[in-house]
Amino acid sequence: MDIYYNSSLWNMEKQGSCGLPQETNWQFEYAGTKRYIPVVYRFSQEIVFDIVTILDEIKISQFLEKYKIIEDTLTPLQQRCLEQEHPYQTVPIKEVWINERQTENGYSFSDAISVPWQRQDEALTLVQKAYSSILKNTSCFACQRYCVPYPKINSEFQILRSYLGLGSVDSLKLITVPRQWFFPLNIQFAMSGDEKQKNLYFFHPVTGIKHTLNFQNSKMMEVATEPGGTRNFYVVEACYEIEPFLPEGETLQFGCSTQYTEPPGKFGPTFASGIGIIGGTDGPTAHTISAGVHGHPIHSCFSVPSFEKKNACHFVLEGINTKHSDSEEYNF
Known part of the structure; x- marks a missing residue:
C-alpha cells in the first residue's frame, strides 16, 4: 500500500x-x-x-x-x-x-x-x-x-x-x-444577568453524595457572530462554588451551544446553523487565584446562547465527566 x-x-x-x-x-x-x-x-x-x-x-x-x-x-x-x-x-x-x-x-x-x-x-x-x-x-x-x-x-x-x-x-x-465516563444529570434552570446568588443541588450518580452549587456574580454578555456583523447573540456567564468538592479528575459539563433556524428572508429559506461557546462543553474553568463567598475555588459556566436579549437565560447542567481510567503508556 x-x-x-x-x-x-x-x-x-x-x-x-x-x-x-x-x-x-x-x-x-x-x-x-x-x-x-x-x-x-x-x-x-x-x-x-x-x-x-x-x-x-x-x-x-x-x-x-x-x-x-x-x-x-x-x-x-x-x-x-x-x-x-x-x-x-x-x-x-x-x-x-x-x-x-x-x-x-x-x-x-x-x-x-x-x-x-x-x-x-x-x-x-x-x-x-x-x-x-x-x-x-x-x-x-x-x-x-x-x-x-x-x-x-x-x-x-x-x-x-x-x-x-x-x-x-x-x-x-x-x-x-485518561479515559472519562460521562454521567448525565440534565438539570435545567434560568438565571438573569444581574442575579446575585442562586443555589441548586444534585446527587452524585456514583457516590450518592449531595453536592450544592452556589452561583454568583452572573453577567450578561453580547457576542458578535462574526467580525463587523450585525447579528449578535446573548449569553450569561456565571461563577459558582461546589460543596463538597467533586472527586479529583471530575468536572461538571454545562450545555452552551444551540442550533437555530432563521426565518425566510434572513440567510435563506431553510438556513440553519449552530452557535456555541468554545471550550465551554469540556467542563468548567477553575479560577484558583480567587475564592467565592463561601471560600471555595471559583468555576465559571455559560448559559445556552440566544439571539434574543431576555431577562433570564437558560442553563443546562448536562452531567459529570468522571475519571474512568488513568493515562496509559505503551512502548514499542
Whole structure:
C-alpha cells in the first residue's frame, strides 16, 4: 500500500513521494481490545502509522440493531451517552515519542470502521489488503491513521538522514489521554444577568453524595457572530462554588451551544446553523487565584446562547465527566 503524507484515510491524492514502509508488527491492548501497528511509513519530516483494531462483528451488529430505531430521535446528550457504549473505542493519544524524543508540534488523525453488511470504502479495501496477515479472516475492523512530525533534531547528519528518509524508527512511545465516563444529570434552570446568588443541588450518580452549587456574580454578555456583523447573540456567564468538592479528575459539563433556524428572508429559506461557546462543553474553568463567598475555588459556566436579549437565560447542567481510567503508556 502506497502511503502519502496525509492523515486522512479518504484522501487518495498522490502528492509528493510515498513513505518508506518500515514493518513493525507492534501489538498492544487498549480498553480491553487488542490493537496492531503493522507498519510505520517514514517521510523526510514526518511519519504515518495505522492503529488497526479487529472488531467483534456480533457485538457491533447487536449495538446497531439495538439503537437504529431511535437513532434519529436522540438528543445530543443522549447521543454522547450512546457513543461511550459503542463496542469500538478509539485510542486517544496525548503524547507521541519517536526514538525517545517527544514530538512538539502535535499530530493529526482520522479513523474509519469497516463492517461486512455495508459497502466498503476504497481506502479500507486497500487497508485490508495491505494488512492481510492481520485481517485475512475478517472484514469487521477499524483503522486510525496518525500523521506525526519528527521531534526536533540538532545534528546535521541526523537532519540529512531524516530528509532522505533513511532514519529508522527505533522506538515509539504512545501516552493516552485518561479515559472519562460521562454521567448525565440534565438539570435545567434560568438565571438573569444581574442575579446575585442562586443555589441548586444534585446527587452524585456514583457516590450518592449531595453536592450544592452556589452561583454568583452572573453577567450578561453580547457576542458578535462574526467580525463587523450585525447579528449578535446573548449569553450569561456565571461563577459558582461546589460543596463538597467533586472527586479529583471530575468536572461538571454545562450545555452552551444551540442550533437555530432563521426565518425566510434572513440567510435563506431553510438556513440553519449552530452557535456555541468554545471550550465551554469540556467542563468548567477553575479560577484558583480567587475564592467565592463561601471560600471555595471559583468555576465559571455559560448559559445556552440566544439571539434574543431576555431577562433570564437558560442553563443546562448536562452531567459529570468522571475519571474512568488513568493515562496509559505503551512502548514499542
